[in-house]
Amino acid sequence: MCMSELDQGKSITHAFSIYFYHPNSSDPFSFESASKKLQDSLSQVLVHFYPLSGRLHYIPGTGGRVYLQCNSCGALFYEANSSSEITELKNFAHPNGLRALVPAVDYDVMDLDELPLLMVQLTQLRCGGTSLGIGVSNIMVDGTCASHFMAEWARIARGQLLENGPFLDRSVLLAADPTPPPRFKHERFQPNELLIGQTSDQEERRKETRILMLYLTKEQVLKLKETTNETRPAYISRPFSRFEAVAGHIWKCASMARNHHPMQVTKLFIPVSIRGQMQLPNWYFGNAIMKQGACSKSGELVNWPLSYACCKMRGCRISDRGVREIGP
Incomplete structure (x- = not known):
């Protein structure tokens, strides 16, 4: 799959986000069942958002340009436990503690074609709550797309049908260059x-x-x-x-x-x-x-x-x- 110029300009790193869920005494929570439901729904939503299951490859002789191979290598899903509590983390006062709630990746060790484009970490916290850490490739999506993906994943996890499928043809941005060079030195x-x-x-x-x-x-x-x-x-x-x-x-x-x-x-x-x-x-x-x-x-x-x-x-x-x- 070809990548647009706006994709090509992004770094190979991931954008991370964390969702916190407080414990609910009136609704007993099972970490194992929640993990199973998330994994099952993730596999279903990736049928529609299948580019996130692929891997990026460098195009030889182009100085770092990439293309996407939709080879269904899949996303990574981790389960973890933490001694932290939501009250300690929700105001972002402990960045190191927050970093432990999202999947770790060493960009200096892993080759580009080995890097998963989507990584998920479900963490059970000491207070009884949970966190869901998401890492998605900066080359693949922006914030709008990431929110779209999370909304559709949530719908499927609730047992509902996909509401808005993604438009995956990136060639629409190849028809015209959105960044013409300036005509004067500014x-x-x-x-x-x-x-x-x-x-x-x-x-x-x-x-x-x-x-x-x-x-x-x-x-x-x-x-x-x-x-x-x-x-x-x-x-x-x-x-x-x-x-x-x-x-x-x-x-x-x-x-x-x-x-x-x-x-x-x-x-x-x-x-x-x-x-x-x-x-x-x-x-x-x-x-x-x-x-x-x-x-x-x-x-x-x-x-x-x-x-x-x-x-x-x-x-x-x-x-x-x-x-x-x-x-x-």
Whole structure:
């Protein structure tokens, strides 16, 4: 099966998600029976979503392009036990504990054609609840497709029939290139260059990368949104969303924490769905996400109000009028 250009640009890693289920005293729960039902329903839903049972292969001489072989190698299903409780994990304060609830995979050891495209881990927790960890290949699907697959799997697990089958022909995205090259040199499409005398690309790569979960309450998110819209320019009619407020705040804080030179160019890439713009068939099963880059000088980003960052993000959104930029 051919893969679209949007699929080809993704990494070979998996996107992970975790579903938690609290214990229910009024409805006795059997971990063994639940596992059996999930395995049976998974085998049924993969009949319809059969690309997730295949394996990816590199195309020789293409510099890393891949194709999908629908060889029914299947998905992986694990059963596990954990000493953790839902109350310890649900606020994402313990990333290592959460990582243990999804299938582990070593990308440095396994060859691409050995990597399962779908991995599932059902974990029995100490509190009596369970977690369902899902890992699905980034090359195969985006978030919309992953949610579609989970919804149909849930229907079949409940004993219902498939409601919306996937549209599997990815050649609809091969008919037209959704990413034409820019006709002029624009900073948004150029790689960031570190200012001379500040640091170097290799120096940045050697720095240790650490994962930190930032937990925001509903009140904090609403406060960010309110603060952002207080300084919204008059020509911006539609209020900034919670996503724009939080993303802009993180972009601004990251520039402050990195102590950037005021003239250092910094970019924020935003995933944007093109399903509507490309008029893709309903329930198209494949990647339909493009990254749009918002660009600013660090000094402007730090010194201007948060609404400035949101204006930069809003300006790079795809619309019927194309891509346009909005200044402060």
